[in-house]
Amino acid sequence: MSAGITAKEYERTKLQKTDHAKEAMELMHISDEQVKMVINHGETTGEKLYQQEEERFLAKMRIEEATICVEYSPMEEKDTYKIHTAYAYKATVKV
Numbered sequence: 001m002s003a004g005i006t007a008k009e010y011e012r013t014k015l016q017k018t019d020h021a022k023e024a025m026e027l028m029h030i031s032d033e034q035v036k037m038v039i040n041h042g043e044t045t046g047e048k049l050y051q052q053e054e055e056r057f058l059a060k061m062r063i064e065e066a067t068i069c070v071e072y073s074p075m076e077e078k079d080t081y082k083i084h085t086a087y088a089y090k091a092t093v094k095v
Contacts, residue, residue, distance in 0.1 A: 010040035021083040
């Protein structure tokens with residue numbers, strides 16, 4: 001696990017993935033655990049964007065060598081999130 005996050009902080013998170021999210025996660029090799037880590041990071045730090053027209057949030061977090069981005073909506077059930085999509089990218093800046 002990265003960024004000092006313990007399993008207890010996100011292990012209770014439940015995911016409801018759209019078909020698109022399932023496909024995107026599989027294609028980009030993004031695990032449920034990584035998605036939970038990103039959501040936990042966005043929710044606990046407030047580092048997330050709100051897409052008002054879609055009523056969705058977008059959070060990101062660097063995990064190992066990649067930055068994982070997750071678009072999600074909180075569900076009525078506590079600690080449950082609908083995952084709309086997820087993607088990852090690797091970028092380095094050389095100065």
